[in-house]
Amino acid sequence: MIELECLFCEEKHRLDLFNSFCPECGEPLLFFTPRRKRKFALDKILTLEKFLEFLPLSRVDPRLSLGEGNTPLVPLRRLRQKYGFPPVFAKNEAMNPTGSFKDRGTAVAVQKASEMGIKRIGTVSTGNMAASTAAYGAKAGFKTFVFLKEDSTPEKILSTGIHGAVLVKVKGDYGKLFKASFEIGKKQNIYFMNSVDPLRIEGYKITGYEIFLQLGCRAPRYIFVPVSSGGHLIGLIRSFQDLKREGLIQSLPIFVGVQAKGCSPLAHAFAQGMSKFHRLSRAETIAHAISNPAPPAGNLVLKLIRENTGLIMAVTDREILAAQRELAEFEGIFADPASATTLAGLIKLSKSRRSRPRDEAVLVITGSGLKSMETLKKQDIAVHKASLERLYSALAGK
């Protein structure tokens, strides 16, 4: 059993790992923060070991690690110059073992599963989380079950299936599938580590600690992060709350959650000042990794953004494509469209006199562009042709 709390009901619940939503209000539960003083162990090699005191794990089994985390924080000098930004950095989570930030969360959840003697895990996903869960499941020697949406692309299916996971394409509503997975998991002893799993959220905190350390033990003024289920953003907020509680920073960054306009239930609710979002009946965006019409932690995101300083905004597919191109052309980072929302968001905010960022910003790049190659067909990329003999003249003037 694990102890979790509901930030809405303000109550604690003792639960198994099979379902971590509040039995009273249905919102996602989180681990609560112990009152004791905690310390980093920066001499360790594995990121989970470095930040163990901040995680709900009693120990780390190094045999379950794929070398997640410890990703670079890269200054975006040329984009800064072009746009007259304040200093801006990319935290490149695409450099995780399976190419996305999901590995941070999976790594923690798999440790806990192992600690509790659970050897069957699963997830409901169409992309990054599926590949991540299947990879860590393989490393641990677990049996891994992945429920895929009917319209999942062959690429996503194959790069998950290669890890030997049991893949099931499920016909039917995705939201219902999400809920059904917990029931099935309970009956069949499968720990479904879905998007807002509290252990995943604990794993995402490490990204925040690393940003703090990489900036020389400071918080940035802004953190831009793509928002889908909401779990990643919640993890980042909690990491800086931790740092403040430990007296390491004075104030929290301004968190900017970015959604794609074609699927932006939280940006809409935020703009309207609502405390609960309306689930959408359809979503349409090229940023598939954040195309989530009913984010399970959506209300919790709205609450945390309201209580701390922050905002949720939306950017169009056109802005996303342009930002993806600029990250690649100016900074050498080939990010997926979801990640590019962060730059698109910064550019958009910079045009607003009132909310223009005037201080250091970090963009969290959540996944590799190699994971959504289909989008590239929408980018206008020129290819010249020449014979070997005419190569020299083909380059003239270039």
Add this chain to the structure above:
Amino acid sequence: MIELECLFCEEKHRLDLFNSFCPECGEPLLFFTPRRKRKFALDKILTLEKFLEFLPLSRVDPRLSLGEGNTPLVPLRRLRQKYGFPPVFAKNEAMNPTGSFKDRGTAVAVQKASEMGIKRIGTVSTGNMAASTAAYGAKAGFKTFVFLKEDSTPEKILSTGIHGAVLVKVKGDYGKLFKASFEIGKKQNIYFMNSVDPLRIEGYKITGYEIFLQLGCRAPRYIFVPVSSGGHLIGLIRSFQDLKREGLIQSLPIFVGVQAKGCSPLAHAFAQGMSKFHRLSRAETIAHAISNPAPPAGNLVLKLIRENTGLIMAVTDREILAAQRELAEFEGIFADPASATTLAGLIKLSKSRRSRPRDEAVLVITGSGLKSMETLKKQDIAVHKASLERLYSALAGK
């Protein structure tokens, strides 16, 4: 001008960056190793800064870095168990910024270009090196030229083109194109950092230093690495030669270069005891990243492998596919087919009574499986289907 040496003619040459093959014998030139004592600077963050004294750079410009290197060395516990291997590790170079080991070399070459005031760079490549050069060129604000083979896949082209490189698909012989690029570069002031560029090779040395440090300041007994042009293997050999010269290790690892049977000119020459290889007229393997019928550093590889302990072997496409699957299913690493040759090589050697590895081995995983998704169609991956209602029964017995 830079000073390079030919290990065949044993002569030094002062050259510009535009062509680094021996003017006398045509073999690739290398930087020579200074006699002074050198030290690591492990308190630094960037890998180039950590190992600066071992590189032919006078300083490191951090603005040109994408956060390359510092990749994990992951114990392969489950494969070890399955096969009864000695301890075996994966050095996961797929976790570099553009998903392959090429970034190590590009990072050094781009530093040198910048140091020498060159702002136009290029490469001849069909895959990993093209994307890497284009990404680092973009980061530096250079103009980047990439010559592609006529049959390059759209995926490879797009993931290079997104960085704004000038792409030219060239009709004609690949070997001739390689040579022509240096002439064109000289005329048009473009530094073509091709596969066996001496600065690239210096960059690959860092992988060796990291392996040494990650093992607790020891050399492994074996290093398995895929062999294409030969540059990567040469860099690895030189790194351990450096460590020996500094008195940090007593003896060199046994280097095992692995080629794909359908394109194995060096394995063939090695088996025949030849000091020079014969270029092939055709190549046929699923391991596209190492499908090189005329490796420009081939003779140098044969010389170094002969002078140090080592061997070059070949594995079949069938063995490569099986190894790719096992790396993913047992260890959670989704590697490209070229990388999987290392595991296939280890499995093959383990079956030989005479040359079975009896001590620690490191497999160098050179590139991400996400970079050759087309291969996955050859893997037999099952996808089950179920409606939401029948999901529970669909899992029964699984």
